[in-house]
Amino acid sequence: MDSLWISDYHDNKQLKPISFQNLHTEKDLLETDVAIVGGGIFGTTCAYYLTNLGYKVTILEKDKIGTKATGHTTAKITSAHGLFYDYLTNSYNKKFARDYLEANEEAIKNIKEIIDVEKIKCDFTYQNSYVYTTKKDDLKAIKKEIKAVENLGYNCEFVTKTGLPFEIEGAICFKNQAQFHPLKYINGLANCILSKNGQIFTDTTVTDVEKIEDFYLTSTENFKVKSKYVIIASHYPFINFPGFYFAKMYQSTSYLIAIDPKKTLFNGMYISASDPVFSFRTAKYHGKDLLLIGGGEHKTGQPTSYQDSYGLLEAEAKKYYPNCEVLFRWNTRDCISLDKIPYIGHYSSIMPHMFVGTGFKKWGMTLSNVAANIITDMICGKSNKFSYLFDSSRLKPVKNIDEMKNILVQSTNSLLLNKLRPANMSFDEIANNSGSIIEVNNTKVGVYKDPNGKIFAVKPTCTHLGCLLSWNDVDKTWDCPCHGSRFNFDGKNLYDPAFKDLEVFHLEN
Numbered sequence: 001m002d003s004l005w006i007s008d009y010h011d012n013k014q015l016k017p018i019s020f021q022n023l024h025t026e027k028d029l030l031e032t033d034v035a036i037v038g039g040g041i042f043g044t045t046c047a048y049y050l051t052n053l054g055y056k057v058t059i060l061e062k063d064k065i066g067t068k069a070t071g072h073t074t075a076k077i078t079s080a081h082g083l084f085y086d087y088l089t090n091s092y093n094k095k096f097a098r099d100y101l102e103a104n105e106e107a108i109k110n111i112k113e114i115i116d117v118e119k120i121k122c123d124f125t126y127q128n129s130y131v132y133t134t135k136k137d138d139l140k141a142i143k144k145e146i147k148a149v150e151n152l153g154y155n156c157e158f159v160t161k162t163g164l165p166f167e168i169e170g171a172i173c174f175k176n177q178a179q180f181h182p183l184k185y186i187n188g189l190a191n192c193i194l195s196k197n198g199q200i201f202t203d204t205t206v207t208d209v210e211k212i213e214d215f216y217l218t219s220t221e222n223f224k225v226k227s228k229y230v231i232i233a234s235h236y237p238f239i240n241f242p243g244f245y246f247a248k249m250y251q252s253t254s255y256l257i258a259i260d261p262k263k264t265l266f267n268g269m270y271i272s273a274s275d276p277v278f279s280f281r282t283a284k285y286h287g288k289d290l291l292l293i294g295g296g297e298h299k300t301g302q303p304t305s306y307q308d309s310y311g312l313l314e315a316e317a318k319k320y321y322p323n324c325e326v327l328f329r330w331n332t333r334d335c336i337s338l339d340k341i342p343y344i345g346h347y348s349s350i351m352p353h354m355f356v357g358t359g360f361k362k363w364g365m366t367l368s369n370v371a372a373n374i375i376t377d378m379i380c381g382k383s384n385k386f387s388y389l390f391d392s393s394r395l396k397p398v399k400n401i402d403e404m405k406n407i408l409v410q411s412t413n414s415l416l417l418n419k420l421r422p423a424n425m426s427f428d429e430i431a432n433n434s435g436s437i438i439e440v441n442n443t444k445v446g447v448y449k450d451p452n453g454k455i456f457a458v459k460p461t462c463t464h465l466g467c468l469l470s471w472n473d474v475d476k477t478w479d480c481p482c483h484g485s486r487f488n489f490d491g492k493n494l495y496d497p498a499f500k501d502l503e504v505f506h507l508e509n
């Protein structure tokens with residue numbers, strides 16, 4: 001199901017639908033200053049700043065502008081990234097933690113400035129942002145976080161009363177944070193980019209980027225783009241060598257529902273401090289106040305059930321709003337680096353003038369703005385006081401050893417061991433509206449039977465790096481447990497880093 005943001009956008013006839021236009025070129029070769037791969041919030045923010053500075057910019061977007069992670073986000077604009085500043089102070093140092101906080105606070109101001117200067121109507125409202133707990137055991141962590149934040153010279157507050165419809169033990173409150181409608185914002189940016197002679201090509205998949213002498217040649221399925229600079233803004237970097245981002249990050253999925261509570265709602269944006277993580281904010285839809293509830297997090301590609309995803313959120317909603325109506329259900333995923341710090345800067349030390357911004361760990365509204373400012377400064381040859389925080393070529397000790405082990409085990413299983421294990425289901429055992437991997441003449445085949453028994457068969461091997469895919473029965477998709485690529489049941493590629501569809505088989509019933 002589409003997110004609230006995408007559905008609202010389709011419904012709203014007054015919005016100029018830049019995001020959903022198909023834009024193509026008849027030429028074989030385009031020349032530009034900066035080629036940007038990906039038109040999510042990061043790519044479009046880079047394009048916005050660079051076109052303002054007079055650069056000729058070309059965005060190449062596989063789908064439509066803003067319809068992937070950005071069109072499925074919760075869209076809280078905040079520097080309260082869960083309980084994070086105590087971790088930063090202890091894992092790095094006070095200056096590092098303060099600069100991280102300042103970078104995100106500046107991003108909130110930058111976003112507001114863009115909205116004001118460009119007069120973008122995107123339902124921006126200031127809100128307090130709370131990280132709360134309902135468990136006595138978590139209070140110590142909340143208080144430590146408050147101390148860490150205060151130690152950085154920033155005002156935050158400990159509160160025990162919030163607008164939430166349930167009692168809490170305590171919360172840390174950041175004031176003057178914000179929320180908006182991400183697609184209205186990104187559409188505003190797209191309009192500005194086009195008005196300054198920037199180019200946006202949608203339904204345009206980038207298949208390769210090559211360095212040739214002192215320029216780059218970016219290949220799409222239909223044409224090539226020659227440029228001095230390239231920005232990889234594809235969410236998960238899809239060029240594997242050099243860069244090796246596939247060994248440094250994983251993807252994590254979360255679910256969202258939007259409910260009509262049939263009751264008056266509260267102010268503020270909320271996220272719980274520990275598992276199970278729930279996230280809350282309000283949003284306007286057709287003049288009504290809806291409540292968004294997020295949660296059900298798991299590593300992308302790992303099996304889940306309706307009960308553990310949307311079911312969990314619906315049960316939470318019904319606890320406080322028994323008469324509520326669930327209007328939207330959606331999910332998306334984001335990249336998380338092994339030290340929880342995004343990668344922003346040079347793609348690799350051997351690819352000068354090629355840049356990346358990724359690993360926004362579900363806080364990409366502010367972090368994409370931080371990233372766009374850093375990359376813009378790098379292209380202009382200016383120093384940026386926050387760039388050292390996110391150095392994309394860092395080789396520091398991995399902070400999350402457990403996840404590092406997980407990545408290695410998962411990759412070994414999916415690339416090798418699971419491929420050798422016999423499938424544990426036969427064709428006849430697959431129920432309608434369900435899927436599984438079966439063996440046909442010693443070959444693994446991914447089979448989905450639709451509600452009427454129609455069969456869709458694919459080669460269940462990821463087109464990114466060849467991992468064995470797993471069946472996702474909630475969304476009816478084939479998902480990669482290694483790097484988080486996703487494919488529809490009929491094999492169509494949905495999510496990066498893969499960009500090619502799966503091979504399709506024709507099975508006799």
Ligand SMILES: Cc1cc2nc3c(=O)[nH]c(=O)nc-3n(C[C@H](O)[C@H](O)[C@H](O)COP(=O)(O)OP(=O)(O)OC[C@H]3O[C@@H](n4cnc5c(N)ncnc54)[C@H](O)[C@@H]3O)c2cc1C
Nearest residue numbers: 038040041042062068069070073074075076206363364365
């Ligand atoms: C459930 C959930 C809730 C979240 N809530 C919040 C929140 O409240 N606040 C917050 O700050 N952050 C939040 N985030 C994080 C935020 O949504 C992301 O960090 C952000 O949207 C990422 O933006 P992006 O531009 O990097 O990626 P995307 O929006 O995914 O854009 C990347 C684009 O690149 C395109 N692309 C990929 N491969 C290619 C290719 N080969 N050729 C051409 N184009 C390509 C894709 O089609 C896509 O449009 C949330 C994340 C999740 C998962």
